[in-house]
Amino acid sequence: MSAVADVNKTLDERVADLRGRVVMVQGLAYRIGDQLPTGVKVEDAEASLMPKPGARVTCDGAQGVLLDYLPFNRDGQYGITLLVLFHGRSVVEWYTNRRERIVDTGEQADETLCAALAAQHKAHSNRIDSLVTDAHEWADDNDLCGKFDEFMESHGLEPRERDFDVTINVTFTRTITAKSHEAACDSVSESDVRQWLGANDWQYETEDED
Numbered sequence: 001m002s003a004v005a006d007v008n009k010t011l012d013e014r015v016a017d018l019r020g021r022v023v024m025v026q027g028l029a030y031r032i033g034d035q036l037p038t039g040v041k042v043e044d045a046e047a048s049l050m051p052k053p054g055a056r057v058t059c060d061g062a063q064g065v066l067l068d069y070l071p072f073n074r075d076g077q078y079g080i081t082l083l084v085l086f087h088g089r090s091v092v093e094w095y096t097n098r099r100e101r102i103v104d105t106g107e108q109a110d111e112t113l114c115a116a117l118a119a120q121h122k123a124h125s126n127r128i129d130s131l132v133t134d135a136h137e138w139a140d141d142n143d144l145c146g147k148f149d150e151f152m153e154s155h156g157l158e159p160r161e162r163d164f165d166v167t168i169n170v171t172f173t174r175t176i177t178a179k180s181h182e183a184a185c186d187s188v189s190e191s192d193v194r195q196w197l198g199a200n201d202w203q204y205e206t207e208d209e210d
Contacts, residue, residue, distance in 0.1 A: 014042050022050040022069055022080070024099040029072065029080035037075060050080070051104040053118070054111045058103045059084055059094055065109040066102075067091065067118040083118055091121045128157070136160050172202035 009017070018032040023045045030037045036045060051057050053068045063086070070081040070093065079097030086092055096102060132152070139148045139160065149159030174196060178184035196202070 011042060014046065018042070018045055018049075021052070023048045024050055024080065024097075027078055027097040028076050029078075030075050031069075031072060048099050050099070051102065054108050054114045056105045056107040056109055057084070058105065059086075059096075060101055062086060064092075065114060067114045067121070083121060085114075085117060091117060132158050167207040168204055169207065170197070170202055170204045172196060172199075 015032070015034075015036055018036075019034065021032050023030050023032060023040075025040055025044050025048050029050075030040060030045075032045060036042060050069075051066050053066055055066045057064055057066050059082075064084040067083040067085055070083060072080070079095055081093050081095045082102070084092050084094045135152070135157075152159045174192075176184040176187060178187055
């Protein structure tokens with residue numbers, strides 16, 4: 001449900017009405033502050049308002065209650081993750097980069113309950129994050145192998161990050177004038193390759209570990 005602009009209001013008044021609201025313009029999410037983000041027009045922001053926490057919504061047709069938005073990595077990030085209560089029992093982190101996927105029904109749920117559920121989910125997530133960090137440190141201190149990371153992944157938990165050597169093959173084709181194919185190959189210099197890489201018309205692939 002998008003906001004309808006009041007043509008009798010000034011630009012400053014319209015921006016003030018948007019303050020604190022989340023909008024998604026062309027897949028980019030913003031939380032409006034005292035001023036509009038650079039490059040965002042007030043009419044675009046008004047037309048792309050996201051629902052307020054506590055709103056009863058449908059997400060791709062599934063009915064739920066929007067509890068909150070997960071913190072932004074940065075303003076103008078691509079897409080946004082919502083905390084949604086589905087079917088009155090399952091709290092899900094639901095991601096979208098398309099405004100039309102979520103529809104505000106115009107009805108509100110109990111705001112106190114929504115805030116409590118959001119806080120409960122956040123506390124649980126923080127506890128899991130802390131547990132995973134401690135588990136990683138314990139695994140490193142005890143020289144555990146990759147089986148530990150497989151166990152973590154199989155239980156939906158983050159494995160440790162490790163260093164990997166990656167072979168990257170870059171391929172591009174150039175037409176070189178020469179007396180023979182061998183002479184054309186021999187004429188290629190490192191400076192030629194560096195210059196051609198800057199043309200951005202090459203392809204690359206990585207080799208999987210055997």
